Amino acid sequence: MVFLQAGSTLIEGALGQWRNSNTLTTILYTATFLLIFTSLLKKIITYFENAKNDIKYPPYISSMIPFLGQAIAFNKDPIGFLEQAYIKYGPVFSFTMAGKTFTYLIGPESSTIFFNSRNESLNAEDVYSRLVTPVFGKGVAYDVPNHIFLEQKKMFKTGLNIARFRKHVQMIEQETSDYFRKWGDSGEKDLFVALSELIILTASRCLHGKEIRSILDENIAQLYTDMDGGFTYLAWLFPGWIPFPSFIKRDRAHKKMKQIFYEAIAKRRAGDTEDDMLQTLLDSTYKTGKYLSDDEIAGMLIGLLMAGQHTSSTTSAWLGFFLAKYKDIQDQCYAEQKEVCGEDLPPVEYDQLKKMDNLDRCLKETLRLRPPIMTMMRMCRIPQTFKGYTIPPGHQVCVSPPVNQRIQDKWGEASREFKPDRFLDESAANSEKFTYIPFGAGRHRCIGENFAYVQIKTIWSVLLRKYEFELVDGFFPPVNTTTLIHTPDKPIIRYRKRK
Numbered sequence: 001m002v003f004l005q006a007g008s009t010l011i012e013g014a015l016g017q018w019r020n021s022n023t024l025t026t027i028l029y030t031a032t033f034l035l036i037f038t039s040l041l042k043k044i045i046t047y048f049e050n051a052k053n054d055i056k057y058p059p060y061i062s063s064m065i066p067f068l069g070q071a072i073a074f075n076k077d078p079i080g081f082l083e084q085a086y087i088k089y090g091p092v093f094s095f096t097m098a099g100k101t102f103t104y105l106i107g108p109e110s111s112t113i114f115f116n117s118r119n120e121s122l123n124a125e126d127v128y129s130r131l132v133t134p135v136f137g138k139g140v141a142y143d144v145p146n147h148i149f150l151e152q153k154k155m156f157k158t159g160l161n162i163a164r165f166r167k168h169v170q171m172i173e174q175e176t177s178d179y180f181r182k183w184g185d186s187g188e189k190d191l192f193v194a195l196s197e198l199i200i201l202t203a204s205r206c207l208h209g210k211e212i213r214s215i216l217d218e219n220i221a222q223l224y225t226d227m228d229g230g231f232t233y234l235a236w237l238f239p240g241w242i243p244f245p246s247f248i249k250r251d252r253a254h255k256k257m258k259q260i261f262y263e264a265i266a267k268r269r270a271g272d273t274e275d276d277m278l279q280t281l282l283d284s285t286y287k288t289g290k291y292l293s294d295d296e297i298a299g300m301l302i303g304l305l306m307a308g309q310h311t312s313s314t315t316s317a318w319l320g321f322f323l324a325k326y327k328d329i330q331d332q333c334y335a336e337q338k339e340v341c342g343e344d345l346p347p348v349e350y351d352q353l354k355k356m357d358n359l360d361r362c363l364k365e366t367l368r369l370r371p372p373i374m375t376m377m378r379m380c381r382i383p384q385t386f387k388g389y390t391i392p393p394g395h396q397v398c399v400s401p402p403v404n405q406r407i408q409d410k411w412g413e414a415s416r417e418f419k420p421d422r423f424l425d426e427s428a429a430n431s432e433k434f435t436y437i438p439f440g441a442g443r444h445r446c447i448g449e450n451f452a453y454v455q456i457k458t459i460w461s462v463l464l465r466k467y468e469f470e471l472v473d474g475f476f477p478p479v480n481t482t483t484l485i486h487t488p489d490k491p492i493i494r495y496r497k498r499k
């Protein structure tokens with residue numbers, strides 16, 4: 001009450017001044033004063049209300065730098081920053097970056113809130129739509145209510161079935177052999193660039209269909225690169241309508257890409273049916289019985305490729321560097337190719353991929369130590385409580401796979417080491433809920449996990465048979481933390497054709 005009275009006295013004073021002078025300057029001063037005053041008043045009222053209700057916020061990591069807050073420290077080494085904060089503050093803490101408050105939930109117990117919450121409480125669209133909608137387009141993913149996106153995800157799942165995977169293995173094997181022919185017998189090459197180029201080809205062939213794959217050339221690859229301009233910190237911090245050159249390129253590329261899909265869809269509608277994802281989408285209906293529009297199908301196809309592109313190419317590249325570093329494990333994986341498929345190494349088949357347990361564990365361990373998605377985010381709309389702390393609306397609530405996946409209390413002393421055989425132990429930490437989350441969990445869980453495994457294991461079956469790999473002078477790439485997906489920095493690998 002005292003604050004309210006003091007406030008009204010100050011307002012009266014200010015209004016009095018305005019009446020007397022009636023100048024523009026006075027109006028401006030008064031407006032500024034009122035703004036500051038109302039904001040202060042709101043804070044004071046909230047503080048007292050919270051004190052009355054005994055609300056305790058998560059520990060806050062303060063910073064002397066206005067607005068930017070912890071942005072510089074975090075960007076230098078995000079995982080290290082979060083690990084240190086976990087040791088100091090425990091499983092839930094908040095900090096500010098670029099004017100936004102982030103609350104991280106570390107470890108399986110606190111992550112439960114994140115994965116089990118309703119979308120209305122911890123909301124994905126509020127944080128992802130700005131990045132994703134300009135790239136995928138309207139009417140899909142985070143541009144529609146979550147129950148509609150869940151129906152779209154169900155259509156994807158129908159399209160990603162075992163019968164299709166059997167054909168995908170052949171397509172991926174052929175694309176990989178063709179692509180790596182240009183590498184020759186030995187040399188040093190950028191593995192990440194190669195796998196990124198290859199995975200656009202394989203994903204386009206398997207997920208978009210032969211019409212789209214047949215026209216995929218450098219110009220179309222450039223459209224994907226331009227659309228990628230949407231997935232940057234710039235796009236995350238600033239609204240999409242600002243005419244930054246990268247945003248203009250992204251929007252142009254999106255329009256052109258959509259046009260290409262419309263043409264392919266029109267041809268397919270007029271011609272024969274095929275057994276592929278495009279056909280699944282053409283035949284799918286929402287619960288209401290409504291078919292997808294051409295625009296929705298085009299948006300979903302762009303989304304499908306983009307969701308799997310960086311995640312799979314980054315993971316494949318990290319797997320390559322781990323195999324190059326641990327030559328004994330690489331040799332075991334090569335021996336496994338012969339054990340499973342036969343000494344003469346005929347083309348690999350889906351059922352054989354399933355039996356490649358060594359390669360499987362290496363991929364799993366790569367996804368543990370280098371999960372491509374460093375942070376999953378939601379906007380807090382309804383207060384959430386954990387261990388007596390309340391996370392208020394407006395906080396961006398986050399869970400970080402790389403941090404959960406090497407927490408020492410769960411993964412033991414060697415939590416930072418590449419040890420694929422840890423997964424032989426049935427009681428390994430990954431059996432505990434939310435300690436192993438490279439593909440997320442709950443309603444936003446990835447639908448592409450099985451396809452990603454098929455794709456990456458097929459590519460590496462071809463590469464292991466063709467080449468022996470080693471690090472260049474022992475250099476293992478550090479993590480490039482300047483991109484939203486944690487890619488390898490200076491990812492040059494040495495290779496030599498097997499005899």
Ligand code: HEM
Nearest residue numbers: 307308311312315373376438439440444445446447448452
């Ligand atoms: C190694 C490869 C991949 C990794 C590590 C990965 C990781 C993830 C993660 C962590 C999420 C959850 C995001 C969140 O909760 O905020 C997710 C969601 C998703 N992923 Fe993947 N992904 C991979 C490949 C793919 C592929 C190949 C596709 C498509 C064929 C795909 C399609 C999707 C879709 C549609 C979602 C749902 C997003 C939502 O419901 O909000 N992903 N992925």
